[in-house]
Amino acid sequence: MWALYLAPAALRPSAVTFVTLACSSTLDIIGVVASAIVARGLRRIFPPDLAAVDGIDLDIEEGRIFGFLGANGSGKTTTIRMLTTLLRPTEGSATVDGYDVVKDAAKVRARVGVALQEASLDLVMTGRETLLLQARLYRVPRGEVRQRVGDLLRIVDLEEAADRRVGTYSGGMQRRLDLAAALVHRPRIVFLDEPTSGLDPISRNTIWRYVEDLNRNDGVTFFLTTQYLEEADRLAHEVAIMERGRIVAQGAPAELKASIGADVVTVRLEDRNAQPDRALAAVKAIGGLTDVRVVGDSVVVYTKDGSSAIAPIVLALNEATVAVEEVTLARPTLDDVFLRKTGHHIEAQDREPEGVEGAAS
Amino acid sequence: MIDTMLDVYQLTLRSLREVVRQPAFEVQNYFIPLFFFAVTVGALGNVSERAFGLENYRAFAMPVAILQGAAGGASYSALAMVTDIERGYFDKLLLTPTPRISLVLGRLFGDGIRVVIITAVILIVGAIFGTGMEAGVAGYIAILILAGLFGLAYAGFGLAIALRTGSPQAAQAGFLIFFPLLFLAPAFAPKEFFSPWLEFLATINPVTYILEGMRALISEGWDWEKIGAALLAIAVLAAINMPLALWALRHRTA
DSSP states (O other): OOOHHOOOOGOOOOOHHHHHHOOOOOOBBBTOOOOOEEEEEEEEEEEEEEEEEEEEEEEEEEEEEEEEEOOSSSSHHHHHHTTSSOOOSEEEEEEEEETTTTTHOOOOOHHHEEEEETTOOTSSSSSSHHHHHHHHTTOOOOGGHHHHHHHHHHTOOOTTTTSSSSGGGOOHHHHHHHHHHHHHTTTTTEEEETTTOOHHHHHHHHHHHHHHHHHHHOOEEEEEEEEEEEHHHHOOEEEEEEEETTEEEEHHHHHHHHHHOEEEEEEEEESSSOOOOHHHHHTTOOOOOOOEEEEEEEEEESSSSSHHHHHHHHHHHHHHHHTTEEEEEEEOOOHHHHHHSSOOOTTHHHOOOOEEEEEEO | HHHHHHHHHHHHHHHHHHHHOOHHHHHHHHHHHHHHHHHHHHHHHHTTTHHHHSSSSSHHHHHHHHHHHHHHHHHHHHHHHHHHHHHHHHHHHSSSOOHHHHHHHHHHHHHHHHOOOOOHHHHHHHHTTOOOOOOOOHHHHHHHHHHHHHHHHHHHHHHHHHHHHHOHHHHHHHHHHHHHHHHHHSSSSOGGSSHHHHHHHHHHHHHHHHHHHHHIIIIOOOHHHHHHHHHHHHHHHHHHHHHHHHHHHHHTOO
């Protein structure tokens, strides 16, 4: 009991939680867990009429890791900017830790930690100076600042580089510093905008570990956007897939994968000039398949029993004189969920837009 | 309130630290005014008594150098602010609980302090080359204060442009606009020798009064009327630029 009492505020069950519970009849409360982030009909229109975020609803419970998945330009960053008070919603409302992001913007800011895209740091400052300034602006008690900054530098493994200028840091080091900067005031809710994009696998893993530890040991709620399905799959308790400003699917990764309710047979056609239309028609004619789509140079088939569907598919394509390069059978992944909901692969969008045709399911 | 003041203090320190670490930015603020000072004194110094009845042209030219240095120094923040915006660091600052105004004040005070340092160096060089100071030692301090206040008032203009546009070129233009203001004031000769149109423009130009206030301290002594006019002119500049900067800040955070 004493140990709990003496623990830093961030480790104790927060009194704020109960206050929020007691006086937030308008908030959605599921059981006894308060919502950390709630959005209703959140919209942002950039002049003249680009709806970057086009009416989204969110209910994110405390202590969860929420993954916001989407390609570039799907509205992830705009959503984060609205939830963290950097951008005003055109319509709709949102609360973070019970505070309205427009009316109580200052209270929201004091309660959340944010690491924006591409590690937005001052290259002329040293790592230590960055954290010291951050700690002071977040009103960390003066006596604790040095200690806290020292601890954070150790946690993100930047002790040796602490007194070097940020400009000399590698991409991975900058991200780690940025993450530490988001944590100086021990926020209960942390927003991370593409925390690992452009990082090598080792650095990526390191960031993932920090997020998992903070979530598991300290109950910190994370809202993170990502283009990496693997990241969402590994970290997130719940995932929302964003496409053109709207949420097209939402749920636990396992649920989403199960919702496809099918195996995935991918048939790669022999060359890019093959006739996907003909292939599509031929495979659809088989019947009994859950869904058939053309993606790039492949025909993707969703079906209850993949292994027994392969033979008819290959036969049908052979009859239609479509040459087949490769056939693969797989359990559904988040990528398949994404593909099913949006009609394209997420990472493929980074490189080039693909011609996409979909068959009705 | 105390928290906000501490924030401003920290942000001012940050602004000053940047300059110490990137001294190349600062060199021009010393070099350009002193170069102009040297060449105008070299060109006009010998004829100034016959032409304008000015015995000590160095004393006459000194405030021009000071204002050039001050305007250069006061333009640094605008560029630094644009860099912060481009790097996304400005967003990081906006995300902290500090009131928005402290982000602007931190930059302004940083500029103000740098302007005082630049002015001190220019005054020392001037003193070595015989500009003199009729108002005595306190006159030096008065000029440092006037220059610092001018720096604060002028910096708001560049900050407004930086916040509104986020463009480095535009922020530079904020500095360039000072040149017409300076040369539409009695920079090279007393106003009485100007053509009527230029004399009129000089009369409505606030920079004229700041120049004349500093000049009075150097060549005449404590002329309170002129010093008061200089302070008033600085207040007018501040009254235009500060609301502009705050408006631009609000616009950026909407």
